[in-house]
Amino acid sequence: MIIRLDFDSEIPIYTQIKDEIVKGIALGDLTDDDELPSVRGLAADIEVNMHTVNKAYKILKDEGYIRIDRRRGAVVSVNLEESTNRFMKTFKRDLEIGVIQCINRGIPKDKVKDLVEDLYSIYLKEDQRG
Amino acid sequence: MIIRLDFDSEIPIYTQIKDEIVKGIALGDLTDDDELPSVRGLAADIEVNMHTVNKAYKILKDEGYIRIDRRRGAVVSVNLEESTNRFMKTFKRDLEIGVIQCINRGIPKDKVKDLVEDLYSIYLKEDQRG
Amino acid sequence: MIIRLDFDSEIPIYTQIKDEIVKGIALGDLTDDDELPSVRGLAADIEVNMHTVNKAYKILKDEGYIRIDRRRGAVVSVNLEESTNRFMKTFKRDLEIGVIQCINRGIPKDKVKDLVEDLYSIYLKEDQRG
Amino acid sequence: MIIRLDFDSEIPIYTQIKDEIVKGIALGDLTDDDELPSVRGLAADIEVNMHTVNKAYKILKDEGYIRIDRRRGAVVSVNLEESTNRFMKTFKRDLEIGVIQCINRGIPKDKVKDLVEDLYSIYLKEDQRG
DNA sequence: GTGGTCTAGACCACC
DNA sequence: GTGGTCTAGACCACG
Numbered sequence: 001m002i003i004r005l006d007f008d009s010e011i012p013i014y015t016q017i018k019d020e021i022v023k024g025i026a027l028g029d030l031t032d033d034d035e036l037p038s039v040r041g042l043a044a045d046i047e048v049n050m051h052t053v054n055k056a057y058k059i060l061k062d063e064g065y066i067r068i069d070r071r072r073g074a075v076v077s078v079n080l081e082e083s084t085n086r087f088m089k090t091f092k093r094d095l096e097i098g099v100i101q102c103i104n105r106g107i108p109k110d111k112v113k114d115l116v117e118d119l120y121s122i123y124l125k126e127d128q129r130g
Numbered sequence: 131m132i133i134r135l136d137f138d139s140e141i142p143i144y145t146q147i148k149d150e151i152v153k154g155i156a157l158g159d160l161t162d163d164d165e166l167p168s169v170r171g172l173a174a175d176i177e178v179n180m181h182t183v184n185k186a187y188k189i190l191k192d193e194g195y196i197r198i199d200r201r202r203g204a205v206v207s208v209n210l211e212e213s214t215n216r217f218m219k220t221f222k223r224d225l226e227i228g229v230i231q232c233i234n235r236g237i238p239k240d241k242v243k244d245l246v247e248d249l250y251s252i253y254l255k256e257d258q259r260g
Numbered sequence: 261m262i263i264r265l266d267f268d269s270e271i272p273i274y275t276q277i278k279d280e281i282v283k284g285i286a287l288g289d290l291t292d293d294d295e296l297p298s299v300r301g302l303a304a305d306i307e308v309n310m311h312t313v314n315k316a317y318k319i320l321k322d323e324g325y326i327r328i329d330r331r332r333g334a335v336v337s338v339n340l341e342e343s344t345n346r347f348m349k350t351f352k353r354d355l356e357i358g359v360i361q362c363i364n365r366g367i368p369k370d371k372v373k374d375l376v377e378d379l380y381s382i383y384l385k386e387d388q389r390g
Numbered sequence: 391m392i393i394r395l396d397f398d399s400e401i402p403i404y405t406q407i408k409d410e411i412v413k414g415i416a417l418g419d420l421t422d423d424d425e426l427p428s429v430r431g432l433a434a435d436i437e438v439n440m441h442t443v444n445k446a447y448k449i450l451k452d453e454g455y456i457r458i459d460r461r462r463g464a465v466v467s468v469n470l471e472e473s474t475n476r477f478m479k480t481f482k483r484d485l486e487i488g489v490i491q492c493i494n495r496g497i498p499k500d501k502v503k504d505l506v507e508d509l510y511s512i513y514l515k516e517d518q519r520g
Numbered sequence: 521g522t523g524g525t526c527t528a529g530a531c532c533a534c535c
Numbered sequence: 536g537t538g539g540t541c542t543a544g545a546c547c548a549c550g
Contacts, residue, residue, distance in 0.1 A: 012525065019227055026230045038537065049527050054538080062322075065234075067398045071438070071535065073537060080235045087235065091228050092245065097149050098221050099249040100156045104195075105210045105217065109250040113243050115222065119229040120239040138327045142549060178331070179550045272540060279487055286490045298522065309542045314523080325494075331550065333522060340495045347495065351488050352505065357409050358481050359509040360416045364455075365470045365477065369510040373503050375482065379489040380499040402534060439535045 001029050003046055013048055017056035025065060025078065026123045036066060036074040063087075131159050133176055143178055147186035155195060155206065156253045166196060166204035193217075261289050263306055273308055277316035285325060285336065286383045296326060296334035323347075391419050393436055403438055407446035415455060415466065416513045426456060426464035453477075 003020040005013060024030040036042070039057060043050040057074050060066045067077040080087075102112055133150040135143060154160040166172070169187060173180040187204050190196045194209040210217075232242055263280040265273060284290040296302070299317060303310040317334050320326045324339040340347075362372055393410040395403060414420040426432070429447060433440040447464050450456045454469040470477075492502055 014525080019230075022227075022234065023230055026233050040537080050538095051528095052526065055525090057538095068538075069397045070399075070403055070538090071397055078234065084235050087231060088237075091232070094224060094228060095242075095245055096249055097152075098224060099246060100149075100153050100253050101217055102221070103156050103250065103253050104152065104208065105214050107218075109246060109254075112246050112250075115225055116229060116239060116242050116246065119226055120233065120242075123230050123233050124239075137329045137331055139330075143330055144549080182550055185549090274540080279490075282487075282494065283490050286493050300522080310523095311543095312541065315540090317523095328523075330523090338494065344495050347491060348497075351492070354484060354488060355502075355505055356509055357412075358484060359506060360409075360413055360513050361477060362481070363416050363510065363513050364412065364468065365474050367478075369506060369514075372506050372510075375485055376489060376499060376502050376506065379486055380493065380502075383490050383493050384499075404534080442535060445534085 005046060014052050014055040018059050028125045030076050032076055032078060034076045035072055038073055144182045144185040148189050158255045160206050162206055162208060164206045165202050168203050274312050274315040278319050288385045290336050292336055292338060294336045295332055298333055404442045404445040408449050418515045420466050422466055424466045425462050428463050
C-alpha cells in the first residue's frame with residue numbers, strides 16, 4: 001500500500017491520504033480486517049504531522065471505511081450504507097457542475113461516459129463485476 | 131437569472147456564484163453579449179460581500195466566460211479553448227475520486243452513466259446537439 | 261451565555277464546552293439562529309486553545325445543533341433527527357450501566373425516577389411542555 | 391458468566407469488563423463468595439491483555455464489589471457503602487447530560503422513566519424487591 | 521476577522 | 536507501543 005501525496009496540491013493533505021486509502025480499498029490492496037499503519041507510523045512514513053493522518057483516519061471512520069479496534073488500531077471494515085445518501089448528494093452535485101462545464105466546452109456526452117467506463121475498468125475488482 | 135446559494139455549504143460562496151452563472155450560460159439564460167449585474171448590485175441582491183462577487187467574476191473572466199467592458203461592466207463572452215486543458219485535468223481527477231467511491235458503494239457504472247445522460251439532457255441546449 | 265469548565269475533570273474540555281452549549285439550548289438561553297461566539301473569541305474568553313473550541317463546535321455540527329454559516333460563523337440550528345438513533349443507543353447503554361449500579365447499591369427505582377423528574381422540571385422549557 | 395466486549399467502542403475495555411461483572415452481580419449470576427476467574431485465565435479467554443483484566447479487578451475492588459484473597463484470587467464480596475457517594479455524584483452528572491439531550495430531542499420524560507422501569511424489572515433480583 | 525489546515529511537541533489513558 | 540487530548544503558533548482561504 002503506497003500513498004502518493006502532492007504537497008503542492010490545493011487538495012488538503014488529509015483528503016489526499018483518505019482518498020489514497022479509499023483507492024486502495026477499491027483496488028483490493030486493502031480488504032476487510034486489514035490493519036492500517038498506526039497514525040504515528042504512517043505520519044513518519046509520509047512525512048506529515050500525526051494530526052493530519054489522524055484527521056484522515058477520523059473521516060474514514062465517519063464514512064464507514066474503517067473502525068478503531070482498541071487492541072489493533074485502525075482496521076479496514078467497510079460499512080458504507082449509512083453514509084451513502086450523503087455521498088450521493090455531493091457526488092451528484094459535483095458531477096452536475098462538471099458536466100455543465102463539459103457542455104459549455106463542447107465535450108460530447110460519450111466522452112464523459114467513456115471516462116466513467118475507463119475508471120470502472122481500472123478500479124472495479126473482478127469479483128465485484130456482474 | 132436566479133442565483134441560489136447555500137451559505138452552509140463547504141463550497142466557497144464565490145465558487146457557488148461562478149457555478150450558477152456557468153449554469154445560466156449552459157441553459158441559455160445567459161448568452162454572448164448579455165450584461166451581468168454590477169458587482170455592487172449583485173452583492174446587495176444576494177446578500178454577500180462585494181469582494182465575493184468580484185472574485186467570482188474574476189474567475190469567470192480567467193476561465194473565458196466573460197470579459198470586463200469598461201462601460202458595460204461584465205459581459206458574457208464565451209471563449210473556453212484556453213482553459214479547457216486545465217479544466218479537463220481537474221474534472222478527470224474529481225471524476226476518478228467520485229467513481230472510486232461509487233465502486234466501493236456498489237453503485238453500478240450504468241447508474242453513473244445514466245446520471246451523465248440525465249445531466250446532458252437537462253443542460254445541453256438544442257442548438258448544440260449533434 | 262456563561263460556559264463553566266472544570267479543568268480538573270476527567271471529562272475532556274471540548275466535551276464540557278459542547279455540553280454547556282447543549283445545556284444553553286435546552287434552557288432557551290440559545291435559540292435557533294443565534295450566533296455562537298467565534299472559535300478564537302470563545303477560546304480567549306474561557307482560556308483554552310482555539311482547537312479545543314473548534315473540536316466542540318465540530319461535534320455540535322455533526323450532532324445537528326449548529327451549522328456553520330460562511331458569513332456569520334457558527335449559528336444555532338437545531339436539527340437532531342439524524343443523530344437521534346445514535347444518541348438513544350448510547351443513552352440507553354449509559355442508563356443501563358447506571359441503573360445496574362443503583363440496583364446493586366439498593367437505590368430504589370423511585371429515587372432514580374425522581375432524579376429524572378427533577379431534571380425535566382429544571383431544563384424543560386415552558387413552551388415544550390405538554 | 392459470559393463477558394461481552396466491543397473492541398470498537400469508545401468505552402475502555404477494562405471498563406467494559408468491570409461493567410459486565412457488575413451486571414453479573416446484579417443479575418445474581420455472581421453472588422457473595424463466588425470466585426472470579428484468574429486474571430490470566432480471563433485475559434486468555436476474552437483475548438485481552440492481562441493488564442486490562444487486572445485493572446478491571448482493581449476497580450471492582452476499589453468500588454467494593456470484590457476482595458482479593460491470597461489463595462482464592464478475586465472473590466465477590468459486595469460492600470458498596472463507601473463508594474456510593476462518589477457513584478451518585480457521577481451518576482447524577484451523567485444523567486443530567488443525558489436528560490438534557492433527551493429534552494432537546496423532544497423525548498418525553500415518561501419515555502425516560504419507562505426505560506428506568508424496564509431496567510429495574512430486568513436487573514432487580516426478586517429477593518431485593520420491596 | 522472568520523474558520524480551515526498544518527506543524528511541533530507535550531501528556532495521558534489504554535492495551 | 537497505541538490513539539486521544541491539549542497547547543502554541545503559523546499560514547491560508549474566505550467574506
